[in-house]
Structure formats: structure tokens, C-alpha cells
Amino acid sequence: MKVRIFDTTLRDGEQTPGVALTPDQKIAIAQRLDELGVDAIEAGFPIISDGERQAIRAITGAGLKADICGLARTEQKDIDAAASVGLKYIHTFIATSDIHLKYKLKLTREQALAKAVDAVKYAKSLGLKVEFSAEDATRTDREFLKKVFKAVTEAGADRLDIPDTVGYSTPQYIAEITKDTIDATHLPVSVHCHNDFGLAVANAISAIQAGAQCAHVTINGIGERAGNASLEELVMGLQCLQFDKKYETNINTKLLYETSRFVSKIVGVHVQPNKAIVGENAFGHESGIHTHGVLSNPLTYEPISPELVGRTRWFQVGKHAGAHGVSAMLEEYGIQPTKEQTHEILEKVKKLGDAGKHITDVELLGIAGEIMQQPGLKRLVHLAGFSVSTGIGNMPYAFVKLNVEGKDFISTDYGVGPVDASINAIQKITGETSKVRIKDYKLDSISGGSEALCEVTIKVEDAYGNQASAKSVGEDIVITSVQAMIDGINRIMLKKILKQKNLGQ
Template sequence: MQYYVSPFNKEAKLKFPKKITIYDTTLRDGEQTPDVCLSPYEKLEIAKKLDELRIHQIEAGFPIVSSQEREAVKTISNEGLNAQVISLARTKKEDIDAALSCDVDGVITFMGTSDIHLEHKMNLGREQALNVCMNSIEYAKDHGLFVAFSAEDATRTDLDFLKRIYKKAEEYGADRVHIADTVGAISPQGMDFLVKELKKSIKTDIGLHCHNDFGMALSNAISGLLAGGNVISTTVNGIGERAGNTSLEELVMALKIIYGVDLGFKIKYIQELSNLVEKYTKLKVHSNKPIVGRNIFRHESGIHVDAVIEEPLTYEPFLPKMVGQQRQLVLGKHSGCRAVKAKLDECGFEVTKSELCKIVEEVKKNREEGTYIDDKVFSEIIKTIRGPADP
């Protein structure tokens, strides 16, 4: 058995869409994290690893930004990946032309639709904005592109206007529309309401681009799926503007294990992908980050370690090898005899019961004095208790 979750999950009788598409925006929204700048080579390496995971779509970048960005997006587009390669474009002809020059399969064209965006950023009225958006959709479709129209700040947009602009986008040939929760300001219940309302007006696919300002990006994404959306935007390690986006690894594993929805991803590459993004972005993954954090499969507490040695799933919802992680038993203040004995066995040391008890006490004492118990320190403790003889 590789995982063991609550049997009550199945009692909820939830219904997910038959087909769910994940488009990953690590190379676009993820790179918009302050202080992050990826080279074309780094972008390509991440894209190839995403493709190895079998991601459905890769949002490779924002071509209008710079010549180097266009080089990166074009390189990814021509790499022969299985994933569909898309890029971001404002509702401007020059942005769409830049995307076309990169040989992408499609574009996400966007405009802020909330009154606060229209007034303070766009300086446009609703009718003007609607016309600009439709012109860009029409232009992109005329050039053979897959087109997703994203209403930026959709979750703070007037509902009637949002319905109208999405309906028009559908009529102009948009392949899907995106709800952008730009500042993470909607609740899961609000997302449920919004998606169901939109489903009354449009038939096209609905994508969900959720930000994590209140820690609810994952919950909002799942709520949107259950309400009838069928496309989710993610980033590796949950990076992105401010508090980041819906985490790719959290969404994939929650759907697979908690909800029983397997999207066919090669999840054994999750940790490799996380490490690669951490390396190139220089954004350190928090030790307690779900799925990929270094502490997720590390155990110190004696009570936990005793049980994990007997049956790992007592304190792990799934086995680490599923995502390319490894279990680690850590020695410290909370360690008991069984954990120390396991470490001794691993190192090839045989000790008496009396020596074991003394080693446990020394481990606790050293840790409480501020010393981390690595292999070198552990060996020194053993030598102190039983002498320097080789194992």
C-alpha cells in the first residue's frame, strides 16, 4: 500500500469534470516573483522537466517583455515537447505578433476587468475594454492560435459585466476563458458561486488562475473544479507574484490521493522538478512545504519514529518514493531508543542495552546544547560511550 487517507473522503460523493487540464505558469507568473530572472537555458530545462512530468500545457513566458524572453519562448516552442506551449499577451496586436514570432501553439490574452483596474490602470470604460478584448481575440484566432481570454481581477469584477465579456469572448472564438483571482481575494464558497453563475451563460472551458494571498489558492482551485471549471493554472513550488499561485505538486497529489482523481502525471519526477525550480529561481523551498519540503518525510519524535519503523503509513499519508522523496529518521531531543538503535544498525554498530541507553542520553544532551546530530557527531558520541573500536 503506497498511501492511506481518510475513508470519509469517499462519503462526500464529489463530482469532478471528466477532463481536467493543468497549464503550468512557472515560467511566466513564477518568473514574475521579485528577484527571479531565468535564462533561456534555465527555462528550457524546466520546460523539459515539466514535459517529463507530462504536464498538459506550458505557459512559457511573456514574449513582448524582451528579446531574450522571445528567444526562450521560441526555443521551448521548437523543442518538440508533448505539452502544448502557450504564452501571455496583452490585448494588443504587437503582443500577439511577438507570440506568433515564437511559434507558440496559443496565447492567453488578458485585460483587467474590475472597475478598479479599468479606472486606475487601463483608463478605459467597460465598453471600450470589451471592444479591445474582442479585437485581440479575433486577431489571434485569425492567425490560427489557441486562445484563452483571461479577465484579470475577475473575482472583483461586476458579475453582469463579467458574464457579458466572457460570452462575447466565446462568440469571438475564444477556446476558453480564465477566472483570474488576481489578489487571492475570493473564498472557496465564492468561487463555487461564481463558476456556477458563469456556467449559466457560457459553454466554453473555464480556467482558474488562483493566487495564494490568503493561503486558499489550492482550495479555490478545487472548489472551482467541483463547480464546473476544468482548467487549472499552477506553478512549481507555488511560486509567483506576492504569495504565489496554486502549487502544482499540491494540486496534483491532492487530486490523486485525497480525491482519487489521477491525471496521469509521472509523479515520481515531482521532487526533481521542485529541486530544479528551486535551483534556478534561487527561491528556497520552506522545510515544511507540503509534498516537496525537506521535513515532509523526516521524523524525530520517538513516538512517531517507533511507529514509522513498524509501518510508515502511521505518520505518512503516502510513501515518499511516490514523488521521488526519501524518508529520514532524525536524531535529536525527542529521539527514543528505537530510533537510535535503527541509526546504529544503519551504521553497523552493535551495542549493549546499557550502552544504547547512554547513547540516547548523550544524543538528547548534545541536541539541547545546540549541536545538530549529524553522522560525525553521532560517531563521536558512540566512541565516547563504547570506545573507538571499529564496528
């Protein structure tokens, strides 16, 4: 069975507190969603602003393969606004639960029903395709919900949507009302699930099993409060989990991680590291038991191949590491210590882990080089001197002194902030000496208060397209950024040198 993916990242996703997208940003995300293979894109809520209408008009005219939809209340002015920007498909809604009717709309059930019917008839008179949502459906009286869906079906609705507006449903209940709706109307049914109790994806899958043909989702599950059903989790769940029937989507799953990162960067909402499918730790392993299993057969501790979603697995050394993990990481650099040397390396790694130390690849190579008495396995780039100057009225300025393979280099540069100035100064040196440039920079706060910690992730690239990433955590954003940059440069230079050395042998 083919499941329709209706993406509402640009509408419900933008309702995430603190998120506001420009028209250009909306267009860029819409293009990525279209490349990903979504069937429908809810481009926005046309009535709310001139910028919203500008963005939707551009998206409808962009020649995308996906159906482009706009949200509208059951008001003629909303529907007119949608038609005015070139939309041929609207998603119109009105609340049907007694709590919404009494306290928000101040309408009776009969009045709400009449507004729903009138809106559908009016939209159809304009030649629009109509998907009707009964907002807060899962808290609506069950018989009244069926009555509303029957009435809008008779009025000409093309599709129906069951919103679990406050994430209140269970998988069992949403399956029951999905069956009710299908039996009463025989129209295609969608579900729009929120994640207030962490059940959005489970509820969406349960509704699909009960006969729903479409799920409303967002990239990374962003949205109001705890968010919406996550596109990547739903799609991979349908594709990979065991069901009585086979479910398929039009999503190119190899683009999931790339799309997740793109949206996260634009909207400014960090993806939690342990998030399923697209979280940084989703295919990361430290435990010696897990690493050993994955190296023997990835299916022992990975339910799916990371390449399926555009990822790669990675290993982390630390206090939970085992000999197999250490050996595998060193093998990436062409380094093969003896069994005894591996044990010594592991013991040192565990001691550092017990002290709360995060061990990077570069540090692991340094430990290996010391134990194996191979001085070439060490940091090639050292920070020998560093200072920044900033203040009101003065452009931030940085001085950096690096030791690169035994030679000292000095650089100064300006930037829009002290971090930018520092990285610019470093890149002046590494761009000339080792052809390494920064490709991506990401800053996250991982604790609050006056002594908050920040986490900086850097991706660097050399002239041959080789890439390496590094992460650093600290209290000072500038120093932490510089440390991450230096680690990233060391990683890519060591990889290149060791690769050349191994090829030469």
C-alpha cells in the first residue's frame, strides 16, 4: 500500500516557538522537500501576512512535483486569500470538540457544522481541491465527529483529516475513529498527530494500519509544543517494521539525513543527539559489547543500515569502549597495533574516560603513537598563541599563532564577531599551508545558567574533497570554537598523511 506523505514543515513546523521563516527560506525548504519526494507540501497559512502570501505564491509557481496546499479557517476571507496566491488545494479546518467550541469559538455544535459545510461548498465553487480537518478530533464526541465528516463529504470535500491536536489519543483510539470515518464517508483519510505524549508516530502508524492513506508530518518532528509526527521516523517505520501488509512511500530515504540537517540549520532548532534516524548518535557506538557485535554483523545492534537514510556509522572511544572498537577506529587510519599494544591503548583510554574526558580521534592517535613508539601519530597542528579583541564600535579582531608540522605561522583577521574573526585567522594559515578550509560550523548550548556549556561542531574540507568533523565542549564560545577547528584540521591532515603513507607501502 502506498502511503501519501503530506509535509507541514512550512506551516505547522513554522509554528514552533521561536521560528519565523523568510519567503526565501520557505522556498529553499520547499525545494528540498520536493527533492525528498513528499507528495504534498503545506506551504503556509495565506491569510496571516503579506510575506506568507509572497512565499506561497512563489512556491506554487516553482514547478514542483508535489501538490502545494495552503491552510484556511472555515472563513471566506481565508479561502479567498488562498485562491489569490495561486493555490488549487486548501486544507480548511474548524474545531469540533466541546472544549474548543465553548471556550475558543463560542459556537454550538450546529453552528460549527454549518460553518464547515459552507466553507467546503464555497471552496468547491472556486474550483479548489479541499481537505477538511475537524480540529481536536480525538477529543470530539465520536458520534458528532462522524456527523461532521458525513456532512462535509456531502458538501464536496475531497479528503478528510483527523487531527490529534493536543497529542491526546492512543494508537487504539485513533485507529477506531479512523475506521469510523472511512466507513461513514468512503473518502481518503489523513491523520495529523501531535507529540505531546510522545505517541505521534505510533498514532499515525496505527491510523494507517486502520485504513488512513496519508499522514501529516514535519521534518525532525518540529511544530507546536512537543511537535508533530516526524517524517523520517514515520517513513522508516513504515518501510522497515513488520506489518501484516507492505507499506511504501515516495520518499528518497537516502536524502533524509541531509534534509534534516538543512531544515535544522535554517529554522535554528537543534536535533537532539539521541533522536531516532537523524540524531547524531543514532548510528554511533561506544560500548565494547555493542561495537564488537556491530563489527561482526551490523544487524546485532542496528535495526537498519545507516546508508539507507544517508548516514554512516561511527565509533567513539571512551570508558565503555572495547578492544574491537579501538582497533576499528585505528584501522580507519591504516594503523594496526599488536594485541598487547591495543590493550595498553584501551587502558589509557578508559582512564581518561573515568576522568570525564571526551577522547577525539586525534587524541586516540596520539595515545597510539606514544604506545607504539610512532612519533608520526600526533597532532600536526598546535595552537601556540591566541587572542581576540572586541567591543562596541570596534570590529572584532583575532590574532592566532599556529605551529604546523614544526613551523610557526602567525595570522590576524577581522570578522562579524570574535568567533568569526578567530576562524578567519586560522583559515588564512591552514588554507595556505595545508589547503584545509572550514565547510560547516554549528554552535549549541547544552546547559543553562551563568556557567553554561556550549558545544561546537566543525566540519573541514581539503582541496581534494576529503572531509572531517570535530566537536568541542567548553564554557567560552570563542576558545571552544578554536579548539574544535584545530581538532578538525588535525583529523583531516592525519587522515591524508596516513593514507598517503599506506599507499606508498
